[in-house]
Amino acid sequence: MQDDVSQPTGGLLWQETDSRFFIELGRVVTPGREEIERAILELLPASSHEDFFAVELGCGAGWLSDAVLRVFPQARVLALDPSEEMRREAARLLAPYGERVELRHFLLEDDAWLRDLAAGPAPRCVYSSLVVHHLDGPGKQALYRRLHDLLEPGGALLIADVVEPASERERAYQAGRWDAAVRERSLAFTGNLRAWEFFESDHWNLWRYPDPDFDKPSTLAEHVRWLEDAGYEGVGVFWAQAGHAVYGGFRRSA
Ligand SMILES: C[S@@+](CC[C@H](N)C(=O)[O-])C[C@H]1O[C@@H](n2cnc3c(N)ncnc32)[C@H](O)[C@@H]1O
Numbered sequence: 353m354q355d356d357v358s359q360p361t362g363g364l365l366w367q368e369t370d371s372r373f374f375i376e377l378g379r380v381v382t383p384g385r386e387e388i389e390r391a392i393l394e395l396l397p398a399s400s401h402e403d404f405f406a407v408e409l410g411c412g413a414g415w416l417s418d419a420v421l422r423v424f425p426q427a428r429v430l431a432l433d434p435s436e437e438m439r440r441e442a443a444r445l446l447a448p449y450g451e452r453v454e455l456r457h458f459l460l461e462d463d464a465w466l467r468d469l470a471a472g473p474a475p476r477c478v479y480s481s482l483v484v485h486h487l488d489g490p491g492k493q494a495l496y497r498r499l500h501d502l503l504e505p506g507g508a509l510l511i512a513d514v515v516e517p518a519s520e521r522e523r524a525y526q527a528g529r530w531d532a533a534v535r536e537r538s539l540a541f542t543g544n545l546r547a548w549e550f551f552e553s554d555h556w557n558l559w560r561y562p563d564p565d566f567d568k569p570s571t572l573a574e575h576v577r578w579l580e581d582a583g584y585e586g587v588g589v590f591w592a593q594a595g596h597a598v599y600g601g602f603r604r605s606a
Pocket residue numbers: 358365366371374378409410411412413414433434435438458459460461480481482483486
């Protein structure tokens with residue numbers, strides 16, 4: 353298997369070793385993952401038995417689409433991810449939903465998937481967790497504009513991601529909060545601190561160990577401005593912890 357899954361425009365990005373780490377420990381190293389799930393499920397603009405189409409950007413092992421498909425039993429989901437290992441894991445988890453879910457390769461930096469999306473049904477919701485920060489600022493702005501025009505009227509873009517601290521003082525604070533959350537979650541979910549120790553030794557806390565070629569988070573103020581500029585209504589920051597946030601907005605109803 354090719355180990356480097358996403359280098360469309362130069363610079364090595366996500367690798368299959370990262371996928372394996374995240375499949376095993378994503379739940380431990382994501383602060384408030386239960387709150388992220390709750391925010392996306394409760395903000396998704398649909399009633400529980402509606403038939404609608406949704407898209408996940410960077411589904412990873414599939415936990416968030418699993419929640420959407422479970423809570424909305426008539427929903428159909430297109431789950432996108434460039435990693436073969438992630439798609440294999442998501443296919444296993446999402447197999448009980450049969451034809452209600454489709455998994456496909458995509459790259460944020462290559463807009464072929466956006467052209468494919470434009471040719472199909474309009475999504476009621478596009479959601480994503482810990483992926484969009486791999487795009488730079490202009491890339492995120494362009495993504496927000498393109499998705500706005502693809503959404504169903506009244507549809508939503510809901511993003512969970514790491515967000516750039518607004519000051520060095522905040523960066524130090526968020527670094528400490530992320531460490532503390534991972535220590536707590538390591539004990540709570542695995543009964544020991546080995547996951548935390550790996551998180552630390554492998555430099556996953558990007559507020560402490562930045563890697564600007566790989567991670568390009570933007571501030572919450574920038575996200576809010578870019579979403580409003582793209583035409584979204586009801587733009588908000590719905591949850592935040594340890595430099596992670598859920599934010600998004602809604603396309604105006606017809
Ligand atoms: C931190 S994981 C998050 C996975 C999952 N959404 C979650 O919350 O557990 C980042 C995901 O983004 C995907 N990814 C990394 N770089 C990408 C890129 N340039 N374009 C699209 N997806 C990318 C990876 O394959 C991986 O599944």
